[in-house]
Amino acid sequence: MTNTPNQLDQISGIGPQTIKKLEKINIINPSNLLFHFPSRYLDFSHITKIKDAQTDSSITVTGKVLDFKNIYTRHGKNIQKAIIQDSTGQMELLWFNQPYLSSSINIGSIISFAGTVTLYQNKKTIISPEHGQYNTGKIIAVYPETQGLGSKWFRKTIQNNIKFLVSQIEENLPKSILKEYNLHYLESALFQIHLPTNDKLLNLARLRLALDEILSLQSQSYLTKKEWLSKQPQNVLNETPKIKKQIKSLLDSLPFKLTSSQKEVWQEIKSDLLSSQKIMNRLLQGDVGSGKTIIALLAAYLTHLNNFSSLIIAPTEILARQHFQNFEKFLKPFKVPIFLLTANNKVDLKKIPHNSIIIGTHAVIFRKVELGDQVGLLVIDEQHKFGVKQRAFLNSSIKQPHTLTMTATPIPRTIYLTFLGNLELSTINALPENRKKIKTFLVPNHKKMDCYRWVENQIKTTKCQAFIVCPFIEESETLTSIKSAKKEFEFLSQSIFPNLKLALIHGKMKSEEREKVIADFQANKINILITTPIIEVGVDIPNASIIIIQSADRFGLASLHQLRGRVGRGQEQSFCYLFTESNNQKALNRLQFIQGNHNGLKIAEYDLKTRGPGEAFSIIQHGFPSLKLANLSDLKLIKLSEKILSSIIAQNPNFDLNKLIKENTNAYPLNPSVIS
Ligand code: ADP
Ligand code: MG
Numbered sequence: 001m002t003n004t005p006n007q008l009d010q011i012s013g014i015g016p017q018t019i020k021k022l023e024k025i026n027i028i029n030p031s032n033l034l035f036h037f038p039s040r041y042l043d044f045s046h047i048t049k050i051k052d053a054q055t056d057s058s059i060t061v062t063g064k065v066l067d068f069k070n071i072y073t074r075h076g077k078n079i080q081k082a083i084i085q086d087s088t089g090q091m092e093l094l095w096f097n098q099p100y101l102s103s104s105i106n107i108g109s110i111i112s113f114a115g116t117v118t119l120y121q122n123k124k125t126i127i128s129p130e131h132g133q134y135n136t137g138k139i140i141a142v143y144p145e146t147q148g149l150g151s152k153w154f155r156k157t158i159q160n161n162i163k164f165l166v167s168q169i170e171e172n173l174p175k176s177i178l179k180e181y182n183l184h185y186l187e188s189a190l191f192q193i194h195l196p197t198n199d200k201l202l203n204l205a206r207l208r209l210a211l212d213e214i215l216s217l218q219s220q221s222y223l224t225k226k227e228w229l230s231k232q233p234q235n236v237l238n239e240t241p242k243i244k245k246q247i248k249s250l251l252d253s254l255p256f257k258l259t260s261s262q263k264e265v266w267q268e269i270k271s272d273l274l275s276s277q278k279i280m281n282r283l284l285q286g287d288v289g290s291g292k293t294i295i296a297l298l299a300a301y302l303t304h305l306n307n308f309s310s311l312i313i314a315p316t317e318i319l320a321r322q323h324f325q326n327f328e329k330f331l332k333p334f335k336v337p338i339f340l341l342t343a344n345n346k347v348d349l350k351k352i353p354h355n356s357i358i359i360g361t362h363a364v365i366f367r368k369v370e371l372g373d374q375v376g377l378l379v380i381d382e383q384h385k386f387g388v389k390q391r392a393f394l395n396s397s398i399k400q401p402h403t404l405t406m407t408a409t410p411i412p413r414t415i416y417l418t419f420l421g422n423l424e425l426s427t428i429n430a431l432p433e434n435r436k437k438i439k440t441f442l443v444p445n446h447k448k449m450d451c452y453r454w455v456e457n458q459i460k461t462t463k464c465q466a467f468i469v470c471p472f473i474e475e476s477e478t479l480t481s482i483k484s485a486k487k488e489f490e491f492l493s494q495s496i497f498p499n500l501k502l503a504l505i506h507g508k509m510k511s512e513e514r515e516k517v518i519a520d521f522q523a524n525k526i527n528i529l530i531t532t533p534i535i536e537v538g539v540d541i542p543n544a545s546i547i548i549i550q551s552a553d554r555f556g557l558a559s560l561h562q563l564r565g566r567v568g569r570g571q572e573q574s575f576c577y578l579f580t581e582s583n584n585q586k587a588l589n590r591l592q593f594i595q596g597n598h599n600g601l602k603i604a605e606y607d608l609k610t611r612g613p614g615e616a617f618s619i620i621q622h623g624f625p626s627l628k629l630a631n632l633s634d635l636k637l638i639k640l641s642e643k644i645l646s647s648i649i650a651q652n653p654n655f656d657l658n659k660l661i662k663e664n665t666n667a668y669p670l671n672p673s674v675i676s
Pocket of ligand 2: 292293381
């Protein structure tokens with residue numbers, strides 16, 4: 001986009017010391033400086049005579065300095081006081097603790113001052129006014145201050161060099177588009193964002209630059225999709241009449257009927273799988289408990305019937321085992337070779353049949369190579385839980401099979417249109433009918449005991465079971481979180497529930513031990529399962545109808561929604577208790593939101609609005625680009641950008657979209673078969 005020279009020292013006012021300071025905030029060339037946008041503005045464009053200065057208005061006045069004093073008060077405070085005069089009157093100026101001003105505000109000189117007029121001791125006064133040409137007489141930019149470089153420094157340096165800086169920038173949008181959509185030229189937008197003429201032009205400038213940010217992401221997504229579409233599947237699947245019948249028998253053998261929503265997404269996925277022209281790259285989203293697994297199972301069965309293998313990858317061993325059990329259960333009558341592959345469960349992949357279903361944790365990923373070309377389908381469950389490295393490996397190793405990614409974190413439309421347009425999207429938008437809403441309650445500290453007593457009583461009278469989730473401490477489970485879970489387990493078993501059977505699971509247990517605990521819990525030999533947040537995804541135990549989440553304020557809303565989804569899977573009324581010790585109003589608002597909302601998409605959108613994309617979506621957290629102006633919940637902006645991109649492509653098919661991809665977003669890994 002730019003042909004900016006890399007040299008900051010070409011800029012007046014920048015020497016070696018400053019270069020070092022700028023480096024610390026990643027400003028290493030003139031373009032970075034130009035893209036260091038103001039965080040807000042002060043409107044001092046109203047230039048007035050002293051007589052006409054109204055209290056409470058922001059103004060600039062110019063006058064002769066009649067007096068300047070440095071005053072030390074009895075209370076040890078330091079005040080600077082000046083009097084200025086123009087042709088219409090006098091005015092007082094007041095600063096606190098800025099004795100160095102005496103060097104730039106000389107008695108007798110004529111200087112412009114800007115600020116808000118107040119009445120101080122019944123005299124018109126400006127408190128802490130700005131002064132000098134860079135800071136008065138116009139709308140002035142306030143910059144994020146850092147590392148010994150204040151807002152004033154940026155203001156002065158950028159104002160002094162703005163012509164040079166913008167002259168280095170090349171317009172990246174076609175002229176016809178700028179005209180059609182009435183957009184600012186990039187050059188003028190960059191000028192206006194630092195030195196706005198007025199509100200209206202500033203807003204247009206911000207719009208243009210925000211559009212550039214979204215266009216950059218959408219272009220990347222578009223190019224990735226185009227490349228993906230250019231590939232052809234090497235393992236083509238068919239649905240012969242015989243296979244059709246076999247799938248029907250599987251469907252008939254299930255203990256439930258697919259919901260209409262499940263039927264729809266199965267049709268979408270099936271038609272992708274049967275295409276000989278393109279490789280499936282589809283994201284299946286569906287709220288917790290909406291029944292995504294059975295869809296993956298159908299896809300894997302179709303692949304099996306075509307004599308290819310499927311690879312199903314789950315984020316935790318617990319979940320891989322659960323899938324394995326479910327697949328075995330549902331596919332038992334149909335004699336499908338199914339293998340569980342985890343770090344603890346070795347399978348010689350070279351010796352297994354070519355029509356297997358292999359279910360495992362990320363351990364599978366690293367052995368995918370051994371499977372060679374027999375893989376026809378890759379299913380990635382709860383995709384957002386995978387690390388970047390693993391995903392990169394998945395995409396780099398051997399030829400790309402049809403890929404189905406599943407997530408229970410619903411993707412707001414804006415996020416989809418910006419980042420994930422390279423994926424086809426299928427949505428299961430309704431839960432199976434028999435589900436009851438999970439009653440959710442916020443429990444402050446002083447009500448904890450009441451809650452525990454109620455839970456005990458409920459367990460004794462209805463024979464239901466409960467989860468207690470220990471606080472989320474760190475992103476990945478560490479010894480610290482395990483230690484605290486162990487302590488909590490001891491406390492709860494000895495002091496709170498001495499008459500019930502409790503057990504603990506965490507991620508660092510031997511898998512046989514953990515499996516035994518889960519099996520016991522499944523068999524209702526355990527009343528309460530204490531756990532670190534590892535059960536967040538997937539675990540399906542219908543008799544568990546109570547979940548207590550400790551320090552709920554430490555979790556993201558998507559995680560809370562997932563955790564809550566661990567209950568409400570059976571016929572009984574389920575309950576979710578959110579413990580919190582927080583008094584922070586924002587935190588409480590978030591918890592209240594989840595208390596009153598059960599729709600995953602609404603929750604995700606709320607999270608996006610209140611916390612921003614990085615935190616709200618672990619899904620796209622890694623390498624998330626720093627959007628400076630664009631707001632990712634602004635559907636209007638994102639749709640406009642989408643429209644502009646389509647216009648560009650339609651009007652000029654040879655236009656190089658790479659021109660729209662900005663340097664600072666290049667780091668963002670948009671891989672074809674993964675969400676991020
Ligand atoms: P998720 O979408 O969260 O992965 P699962 O696939 O684990 O959900 O399904 C949750 C539960 O619902 C499972 O016990 C599954 O067998 C059951 N289920 C799936 N589809 C249906 C359906 N159409 N009717 C009733 N129960 C269903
Ligand atoms: Mg699932």
